[in-house]
Amino acid sequence: MRERTIKPWWVIAAFFSGLAFAMWAEELILTTHESRLEFSAPRVHFLVGKPLERLRNASEVPFAVKVTLWSGTRNHLLREVQTRFVVSYDLWEERFAVTNLVTPRRTARHLTSIAAEAWCLKEMSTDVTGIRADEPLWARLDIRAEEVKEAGLPFGRGSISDSGINLTPLIEIFSRPANATQPHWIEETGPVTLDELRRGRRG
Amino acid sequence: MCKLLMIGIFAVVLPALALPLPDEPPNQETGPTNVNTRLIVESVQVSGRDSVKLSNPLRSDLDQVAGQKFDPPLLERLRDRIKQELRVPEVRMHVVKGGMPDHVVVNFEIGAEREKHFALDLSRFLYHSKQGWSGQGHATVNIHENAFSFGMVSDGDRLSERFAGIQAGFERRHVGTDRLHLRFDFSSFHEQWNQATLLQAAPDEIYRTRTHFSPMATVVILEPLEASFGVDFARYRLSLPVAKTESSNAVVTTLRYHQRWGSAGVHQGTPGGEHDIRASYSLRAGTHVLESDPVFVRHQTEARYRLRRGHQDLAVGFLAGRISGRAPLFERFVLGNAETLRGWNKFSLDPLGASHVAHGSIDYSYRGFLVFYDTGAVWDRPEDREQKQSLGVGCKKSGFQLAVAFPVKSGTVTPVFYAGMNF
Numbered sequence: 056m057r058e059r060t061i062k063p064w065w066v067i068a069a070f071f072s073g074l075a076f077a078m079w080a081e082e083l084i085l086t087t088h089e090s091r092l093e094f095s096a097p098r099v100h101f102l103v104g105k106p107l108e109r110l111r112n113a114s115e116v117p118f119a120v121k122v123t124l125w126s127g128t129r130n131h132l133l134r135e136v137q138t139r140f141v142v143s144y145d146l147w148e149e150r151f152a153v154t155n156l157v158t159p160r161r162t163a164r165h166l167t168s169i170a171a172e173a174w175c176l177k178e179m180s181t182d183v184t185g186i187r188a189d190e191p192l193w194a195r196l197d198i199r200a201e202e203v204k205e206a207g208l209p210f211g212r213g214s215i216s217d218s219g220i221n222l223t224p225l226i227e228i229f230s231r232p233a234n235a236t237q238p239h240w241i242e243e244t245g246p247v248t249l250d251e252l253r254r255g256r257r258g
Numbered sequence: 259m260c261k262l263l264m265i266g267i268f269a270v271v272l273p274a275l276a277l278p279l280p281d282e283p284p285n286q287e288t289g290p291t292n293v294n295t296r297l298i299v300e301s302v303q304v305s306g307r308d309s310v311k312l313s314n315p316l317r318s319d320l321d322q323v324a325g326q327k328f329d330p331p332l333l334e335r336l337r338d339r340i341k342q343e344l345r346v347p348e349v350r351m352h353v354v355k356g357g358m359p360d361h362v363v364v365n366f367e368i369g370a371e372r373e374k375h376f377a378l379d380l381s382r383f384l385y386h387s388k389q390g391w392s393g394q395g396h397a398t399v400n401i402h403e404n405a406f407s408f409g410m411v412s413d414g415d416r417l418s419e420r421f422a423g424i425q426a427g428f429e430r431r432h433v434g435t436d437r438l439h440l441r442f443d444f445s446s447f448h449e450q451w452n453q454a455t456l457l458q459a460a461p462d463e464i465y466r467t468r469t470h471f472s473p474m475a476t477v478v479i480l481e482p483l484e485a486s487f488g489v490d491f492a493r494y495r496l497s498l499p500v501a502k503t504e505s506s507n508a509v510v511t512t513l514r515y516h517q518r519w520g521s522a523g524v525h526q527g528t529p530g531g532e533h534d535i536r537a538s539y540s541l542r543a544g545t546h547v548l549e550s551d552p553v554f555v556r557h558q559t560e561a562r563y564r565l566r567r568g569h570q571d572l573a574v575g576f577l578a579g580r581i582s583g584r585a586p587l588f589e590r591f592v593l594g595n596a597e598t599l600r601g602w603n604k605f606s607l608d609p610l611g612a613s614h615v616a617h618g619s620i621d622y623s624y625r626g627f628l629v630f631y632d633t634g635a636v637w638d639r640p641e642d643r644e645q646k647q648s649l650g651v652g653c654k655k656s657g658f659q660l661a662v663a664f665p666v667k668s669g670t671v672t673p674v675f676y677a678g679m680n681f
Binding site for chain 1: 289291292293294297330351353355362
């Protein structure tokens with residue numbers, strides 16, 4: 056009777072398929088570059104839906120991006136990094152431009168949607184000098200598209216006229232659930248150590 | 259040597275000029291964040307219901323945008339002006355590529371109609387250091403062409419009495435044609451009287467409550483001239499020991515003219531400015547034909563011209579009126595409030611109100627800083643006529659006003675402070 060053996064290429068194929076699946080399944084990926092911790096989330100797309108609709112109508116859309124890091128235990132907050140980005144879409148070039156509003160302002164232009172999203176996350180990198188290499192870390196990424204300002208102001212533009220103050224926007228604000236319509240994305244990862252990240256394991 | 263230097267410079271500079279600049283690392287800059295501000299507006303369109311009703315100044319401002327750089331804040335302001343002017347709940351702005359490279363077409367689409375639109379307005383609010391608080395607010399529900407409103411008011415400023423109560427109204431803006439509007443108003447007030455008025459008034463002139471019912475039709479004769487015709491049925495309960503109710507039923511006719519032209523200048527340096535002129539003449543006649551107790555004829559004419567240019571705002575107003583016969587106190591003319599002879603106390607001028615009035619005012623504001631001058635007189639008999647003047651300074655922005663006014667007279671001068679909105 057002939058003995059059944061597993062061919063080596065099947066093992067290699069299974070390994071790479073598993074790795075690919077694991078990478079594909081990861082929403083928030085941490086990497087280290089020198090003393091900085093960098094973030095990427097290839098499966099998170101925030102230039103979609105209503106924000107994209109506004110962008111394609113030549114409006115600019117502000118995004119608030121926050122990265123939170125915990126160390127040691129899940130309850131020990133290590134650091135919060137918050138930044139606002141303003142994204143716009145060139146109607147003629149059909150490319151995105153992103154400005155990081157943190158001083159000094161930095162702008163990247165002529166980007167595809169994926170490159171624009173990646174650029175925002177790259178801008179969120181944080182210095183991890185002083186963190187022990189074997190200390191477990193957890194990370195959370197929070198992205199929110201900001202609503203049009205006009206809707207948020209009870210006595211904003213358009214509410215005051217010759218006939219008085221229109222109080223209807225105020226009623227509308229208190230009538231709707233807070234942030235119910237605000238598009239937002241939240242991804243988490245961890246625990247992972249800097250050692251593991253430097254050896255090549257993704258967070 | 260010189261040749262070698264030139265070759266060296268070209269060797270360094272030319273490749274640098276030929277190579278495209280990379281997108282990254284990103285630029286450090288402070289310019290606009292919207293990349294479309296580099297584009298040029300090819301044309302501006304307004305579509306949807308009522309778009310033809312836009313005023314000439316607004317149309318002119320919209321037309322001026324064509325050929326300019328795409329400026330989102332400016333376009334949003336224009337969108338808000340369209341909303342205000344047409345009283346529509348929503349105006350959407352669509353921006354698409356134009357026919358020429360790097361040009362865009364902007365279309366303002368007037369959205370949902372007035373149907374089932376609800377609005378709550380604080381239409382007037384005032385604090386006057388001599389007369390206290392006054393306020394007026396109303397809620398309006400629009401269903402098709404009909405508007406139903408309900409409001410509350412407490413006003414110690416306009417008349418010699420403080421009146422407080424409710425107001426309700428129904429208006430149909432389209433009766434067969436856009437040129438005919440119908441309106442029915444009902445109001446019911448309780449009165450409070452100042453001691454100075456009580457001392458001078460005859461017992462049968464003071465009333466505790468009054469109610470009004472007023473059906474009115476408005477015909478647009480020829481834009482921008484319109485005429486209103488109707489009747490005001492008023493009943494008021496006198497403050498006599500024996501309760502007695504009187505009626506003041508008057509025929510009301512009003513002619514109104516309102517015209518605007520020019521542009522306030524959304525772009526700096528626009529010559530001319532925006533001109534706005536309003537004028538009206540009103541006739542109210544209480545007659546026995548309508549079973550009115552007091553019989554009187556009341557004429558009133560008003561005119562107001564306003565010029566806005568850049569940050570400057572000039573307004574000139576005129577008021578004149580005359581009553582013949584015996585009119586109830588709420589029909590009489592009052593000066594010395596937050597709109598006329600500012601700085602004077604209406605109770606020291608004429609606590610009962612008067613049968614004759616003449617008044618003029620000039621307001622000038624620059625970047626919200628306001629100065630004004632008022633002059634006028636109220637009288638019953640020609641020998642009582644005495645011209646009064648007042649001056650004031652303050653600030654005014656988006657309908658809000660805070661000011662201090664002084665009567666021009668010899669002796670002790672007491673300033674009057676007032677603050678509020680839309681008075």
